[in-house]
Amino acid sequence: MYGLIGQIKAAPGQRDALIEIMLEGLMAMPGCLSYILARDPLEEDLIWVTEVWDSPISHQNSLGLPSVQQAIMKARPLIAGFGQRFETLPVGGHGLPRNQMQE
């Protein structure tokens, strides 16, 4: 598995609009096991994205999906920048499809 934990900084006041666009773009991405958006409780324009994919290739391929490309085009004007970004190697847990869990 392949994971990403990252921060996206929305343009001022645009965080919820950006989240909305991103949630729309998340439908049916092959190999995507978990993709959760969260508001930062302290920085009002900051969004956290935590992702789990079955492989780095699935993540890479998702960027070419028409639904994702449309979301990126719509989202771009609302993005002020990016913050921290961590790659991870997910092992298992709760909230992943059953056959991906290590138990």
Add this chain to the structure above:
Amino acid sequence: MYGLIGQIKAAPGQRDALIEIMLEGLMAMPGCLSYILARDPLEEDLIWVTEVWDSPISHQNSLGLPSVQQAIMKARPLIAGFGQRFETLPVGGHGLPRNQMQE
């Protein structure tokens, strides 16, 4: 919803043993919507934990569950320390129970 993104540093060489104990302790925590453990690809003793709960209270209550207390007792000797820790306010996405998603 309530989220946590955190780093746990295992004692040298104990990362996988610690992950194993933590995965065992994760069963049936009320209000836990997602709880994923990941290895850091660069730091060999570092574990990432990303959590989503229905409320901060469910997270707090989980610490009193017998299964979690047992896991903490078993895990403690294998933990060298904690790293970064971020609280988040999850909004939705893929990998959460259906009725928690904002769509």
